Structure formats: structure tokens, C-alpha cells
Amino acid sequence: MAQISHTVHVALGERAYDILIGPDLLDHAGAILGEKFPGCRYGIVTDTEVARAQLPRLLASLDKAGLAHQTITVPAGESTKSWEHVQIVVEGLLAAKLERNDLVIALGGGVVGDLAGFAASITRRGMDFVQMPTSLLAQVDSSVGGKTGINSPHGKNLVGAFHQPKLVLADLSALDTLSPRQFAAGYAEVVKYGLIDDPEFFEWLEANHAEIFAGGPARGEAIARCCAHKARVVIEDERETGVRALLNLGHTFGHALEKDTGYSDRLLHGEGVSIGMVLAHTFSNRLGLAPGQDAGRVAAHLRKSGLPTTLADIPGSLGSTETLMAAIAQDKKVSRGALTFILTRGIGQAFIEKNVDPAKVSAFLEEMRKA
Ligand SMILES: NC(=O)c1ccc[n+]([C@@H]2O[C@H](COP(=O)([O-])OP(=O)(O)OC[C@H]3O[C@@H](n4cnc5c(N)ncnc54)[C@H](O)[C@@H]3O)[C@@H](O)[C@H]2O)c1
Ligand SMILES: O=C(O)C(=O)C[C@@H](O)[C@H](O)[C@H](O)COP(=O)(O)O
Numbered sequence: 080m081a082q083i084s085h086t087v088h089v090a091l092g093e094r095a096y097d098i099l100i101g102p103d104l105l106d107h108a109g110a111i112l113g114e115k116f117p118g119c120r121y122g123i124v125t126d127t128e129v130a131r132a133q134l135p136r137l138l139a140s141l142d143k144a145g146l147a148h149q150t151i152t153v154p155a156g157e158s159t160k161s162w163e164h165v166q167i168v169v170e171g172l173l174a175a176k177l178e179r180n181d182l183v184i185a186l187g188g189g190v191v192g193d194l195a196g197f198a199a200s201i202t203r204r205g206m207d208f209v210q211m212p213t214s215l216l217a218q219v220d221s222s223v224g225g226k227t228g229i230n231s232p233h234g235k236n237l238v239g240a241f242h243q244p245k246l247v248l249a250d251l252s253a254l255d256t257l258s259p260r261q262f263a264a265g266y267a268e269v270v271k272y273g274l275i276d277d278p279e280f281f282e283w284l285e286a287n288h289a290e291i292f293a294g295g296p297a298r299g300e301a302i303a304r305c306c307a308h309k310a311r312v313v314i315e316d317e318r319e320t321g322v323r324a325l326l327n328l329g330h331t332f333g334h335a336l337e338k339d340t341g342y343s344d345r346l347l348h349g350e351g352v353s354i355g356m357v358l359a360h361t362f363s364n365r366l367g368l369a370p371g372q373d374a375g376r377v378a379a380h381l382r383k384s385g386l387p388t389t390l391a392d393i394p395g396s397l398g399s400t401e402t403l404m405a406a407i408a409q410d411k412k413v414s415r416g417a418l419t420f421i422l423t424r425g426i427g428q429a430f431i432e433k434n435v436d437p438a439k440v441s442a443f444l445e446e447m448r449k450a
């Protein structure tokens with residue numbers, strides 16, 4: 080029997096699903112899927128590193144349950160979120176003769192989840208999929224909420240679809256093979272939930288982050304709290320017409336930096352979010368909205384967790400401020416040409432600010448480059 084330590088329900092009417100969290104879910108995935116989706120065959124999408132570290136557990140459990148499956152393996156890393164790999168995944172699903180009512184499994188981090196989810200959304204005009212997140216980032220954020228897609232040379236996540244999974248299985252023991260740098264990157268998105276509107280959670284993280292990193296019971300609790308937070312927001316605003324934009328705290332800056340560094344190992348998504356959240360707090364302070372000590376406290380906690388917090392922490396040289404501003408101008412929150420930022424009045428008091436003056440953003444970035 081699978082041990083399920085937490086269940087979070089995402090109540091989206093006919094698109095509702097559960098997030099199951101537990102220590103050994105990949106070993107029981109076959110039994111869980113066989114009962115929930117009788118008769119289905121499975122197209123597993125994973126990357127080279129996860130294929131080595133975690134795929135054998137999933138394959139063994141599907142075989143034990145007698146479920147038919149084919150695996151499509153893509154290269155690990157952010158550059159795999161590309162048109163080229165959408166084509167490879169879609170053609171792989173078709174070559175495996177998976178039918179519209181079969182299921183795609185995304186086994187991996189956010190890259191595999193976003194890519195496989197998008198491929199599922201367009202294959203045979205829409206196949207269902209199951210998220211099996213194996214990175215901390217994917218367990219607390221990307222596997223939940225239905226944003227899928229790829230990057231473009233024009234910007235981050237500019238191509239995609241809203242496509243909710245049918246089920247999320249978050250196996251806590253999968254995190255045992257994740258590198259410390261990747262774990263820390265995922266932790267930035269954990270901190271994000273506290274900074275948006277839950278100052279008590281941020282305080283709890285300050286007190287418990289060592290146990291979360293060490294793999295104690297606080298880890299599962301943190302993951303469940305993040306999923307519950309994200310589920311609440313997604314239920315209220317599935318397609319980001321309003322409050323869901325709060326989940327983008329730190330991302331306008333972060334995405335521009337990811338594009339500038341070529342979607343490479345120079346800056347992981349969570350690292351960009353870490354720097355972006357510090358910039359969002361500091362910018363809010365410069366605009367007279369938030370106390371300076373809050374930005375300092377946020378930066379101190381992220382730094383203590385092994386994350387970069389300043390532009391100078393990014394290895395190599397950055398493009399010009401104009402280049403960064405051009406990337407920011409392609410952000411999906413831009414409306415009628417006006418910039419939207421998630422700003423804050425302090426820890427746990429984020430808000431959506433429309434019509435932010437680009438000249439102020441540009442001057443702020445100039446200041447931060449010299450800091
Ligand atoms: N859809 C959303 O709502 C959403 C939310 C947040 C982030 N994202 C996206 O998610 C992506 C980042 O996700 P990520 O941080 O998981 O990156 P990732 O998918 O690249 O995974 C990180 C690295 O860790 C490896 N890995 C993953 N699980 C492992 C395991 N258990 N053992 C060993 N290695 C493992 C992967 O192979 C990869 O090299 C970005 O593209 C970001 O834009 C999407
Ligand atoms: O789910 C959301 O909504 C988020 O904004 C979560 C983010 O952590 C995530 O990085 C998301 O992919 C960013 O969305 P985007 O719309 O700015 O591409």
C-alpha cells in the first residue's frame with residue numbers, strides 16, 4: 080500500500096484533481112494508475128538525468144501492475160523547453176500509437192512537466208497527462224496549476240497552453256537524488272509563497288529551513304503547504320486574469336535574466352526567481368512602498384539557503400540594461416504596452432501593480448548593476 084502523507088485537492092470542477100504526496104509513490108504508481116484509469120496505456124516523458132535516477136522505480140511499478148508503457152527521453156536542462164523537443168515528444172507519442180484517451184506521464188522537474196504537458200495538450204488535439212514531479216521546484220509549483228509550455232528566443236514561456244493534469248504524484252524520496260544546487264533553486268519558489276501573502280509561513284521557513292534541506296518531516300509539510308497555497312490561487316483564477324499573477328513575484332526580473340543568460344546552467348529558474356524576489360522588494364522600497372529592512376531580511380534568508388540574491392552573483396557578464404528592458408517588455412503580463420510588476424508593501428504583502436513606469440525600472444536596474 081502506498082503511504083500518502085498529504086493530499087491536496089485542486090477543486091476545478093470538471094478539471095479537478097488530487098495532488099498525492101508521500102515517501103514512495105513512484106513504487107506504487109502502477110497500482111494507483113491502474114485503479115484510477117483502467118485500460119490506459121502510458122507515454123512516459125522524462126529527461127536523461129531523471130531516467131538514470133528515478134525511471135527504473137516507475138517502470139518496475141508499471142510492469143508489476145501490468146500496464147503498457149513507452150518512454151521518450153529528452154536531454155536534461157532548460158534548453159529542452161524548445162520547439163524542437165515539442166516535436167520530438169509529440170512524434171514519439173504518435174509513433175507509440177498512444178490514443179487520445181491514453182495518458183502521458185511527465186516524470187521529472189519543471190522542464191519535463193512544462194514540455195510534456197504542452198505536448199499532451201496538442202497531441203491528437205489534447206491528451207490527458209499525469210504529473211510525477213521529481214524536483215523540489217516541480218513538487219511545490221510547476222506540477223500544479225496547468226501552466227505548460229516552452230521558451231522562445233523572444234522570451235521565457237512565451238508559447239504554451241493551460242492544460243491541467245489529471246493527477247499529481249509527488250514522491251518525497253525522489254528528492255534524495257536531486258543535487259543540492261537544484262534543491263536550493265526549488266526552495267526559492269517555496270519562499271515565494273510566504274512572501275506573497277503568508278508572513279507566518281516565511282517565519283516558519285526561517286525557523287525550519289535546515290530541517291527542510293536535511294529531509295526531516297518539515298520537508299513534506301512545506302511541500303503540502305505550498306501545494307495548498309497554489310491550489311487556492313489556481314481555483315480562484317485558473318487562467319491568470321487577476322490574483323494568479325501574484326505567483327509571478329520575482330519572475331518579471333527573473334525571466335529577463337534567464338533569457339539573458341541563454342536558458343542555461345548559468346542561472347537556473349529558481350535562482351532567477353531568488354534574485355528577482357530580492358529585486359522586487361528592493362524596487363518596492365525605492366518606490367517608497369516597502370521598508371528597506373524587509374528586502375534585507377528576504378535576501379538574508381535566501382543567501383543563507385545557498386541562493387544568489389544579486390546581479391553580481393550571476394557568473395559571466397550580463398547584457399545591457401536596454402537588453403534586459405527589451406526582455407521585460409515581452410513579459411506576458413504586459414497589457415496595451417504597459418508593464419505590470421508584482422510589488423510589495425513588505426514581507427507577505429505582495430500586490431499587482433499595473434502601469435509601472437519603464438524609466439523607473441530601467442534606472443533601478445542601472446543602480447543594481449553598480450551595486
Ligand atoms: N508550469 C509552472 O507553473 C511552472 C512553475 C515554476 C517553474 N516552472 C518551470 O520549471 C522549470 C524549472 O524546473 P526545475 O527546477 O525542476 O528544473 P529541471 O526540470 O531542469 O530539473 C532540474 C534538474 O534536476 C534534474 N532532476 C530532477 N529531478 C531529479 C531527481 N529526483 N534526481 C536527480 N536529478 C533530478 C533534472 O534532470 C534537471 O537536470 C523552468 O522551466 C520553469 O520555467 C513552471
Ligand atoms: O503558476 C503560476 O501562475 C506561476 O506564475 C508560477 C511560476 O513559478 C512559474 O514560473 C510560471 O511558469 C511562470 O508563469 P509565466 O506565465 O510568467 O510564464
Ligand SMILES: [Zn+2]
Pocket residue numbers: 220268330348352
Ligand atoms: Zn517560477
